[in-house]
Amino acid sequence: MNLNFIPFPTLTTERLILRRMNITDQNEIFFLRSNENILEFIDIPKAETVDDAIKFIEKINNNIEANESIMWAITLKENNTLVGTICFWNIDAENKKAEIGYMLHPQFQGKGIMQEAVEKVIDYGFATIQLSLVVADFHEKNLRSLKLLEKNGFIYETKSGDYLVYSLQKTNP
Ligand SMILES: CC(C)(COP(=O)(O)OP(=O)(O)OC[C@H]1O[C@@H](n2cnc3c(N)ncnc32)[C@H](O)[C@@H]1OP(=O)(O)O)[C@@H](O)C(=O)NCCC(=O)NCCS
Numbered sequence: 001m002n003l004n005f006i007p008f009p010t011l012t013t014e015r016l017i018l019r020r021m022n023i024t025d026q027n028e029i030f031f032l033r034s035n036e037n038i039l040e041f042i043d044i045p046k047a048e049t050v051d052d053a054i055k056f057i058e059k060i061n062n063n064i065e066a067n068e069s070i071m072w073a074i075t076l077k078e079n080n081t082l083v084g085t086i087c088f089w090n091i092d093a094e095n096k097k098a099e100i101g102y103m104l105h106p107q108f109q110g111k112g113i114m115q116e117a118v119e120k121v122i123d124y125g126f127a128t129i130q131l132s133l134v135v136a137d138f139h140e141k142n143l144r145s146l147k148l149l150e151k152n153g154f155i156y157e158t159k160s161g162d163y164l165v166y167s168l169q170k171t172n173p
Pocket of ligand 1: 041042101102103104111114116137138139142144
């Protein structure tokens with residue numbers, strides 16, 4: 001395993017730059033983490049104020065410094081504005097396993113943006129972090145998330161309450 005997120009691994013795809021999040025992203029993070037559409041199927045504490053968003057950004061950056069987890073800000077190449085986030089968390093170094101999480105501003109959904117981000121981040125997880133398994137856990141009614149995971153080869157693993165667990169194994173070890 002190669003858990004080393006400093007210097008931060010900025011990733012680039014055809015339309016996107018996945019960069020480190022910083023304090024100037026506070027309004028966009030506040031929007032995402034308080035938006036009903038986003039929160040419908042995800043079990044995170046709702047941000048009540050911009051200050052909650054600032055604290056969240058600080059927590060993420062501390063985790064990055066400690067090489068414990070990583071979150072990228074998803075931005076379009078034409079400007080630097082955060083339109084979503086994607087992360088690896090619950091990283092289990094012993095079992096070379098991590099959980100993937102993501103959210104996208106409703107205006108930017110339905111354009112294949114998360115597909116592009118997921119593909120790149122999973123590549124990074126397998127090739128650079130040297131993960132063997134990526135897991136995703138999501139609400140059974142979250143059909144957009146299910147579709148995205150299936151498109152990327154994730155398969156059903158188990159169910160826990162209303163949440164499904166899907167996983168993707170590295171193919172060429
Ligand atoms: C889950 C989530 C990220 C999926 O976003 P998304 O935009 O549907 O995902 P994708 O990037 O895969 O885009 C797929 C859609 O873009 C369309 N699309 C348009 N242009 C495309 C392109 N160039 N390439 C690929 N797909 C394209 C696809 O047809 C598809 O639309 P459809 O589902 O209506 O057929 C989003 O719904 C979200 O943020 N939800 C709230 C947070 C959340 O639930 N997170 C997951 C917790 S587990």
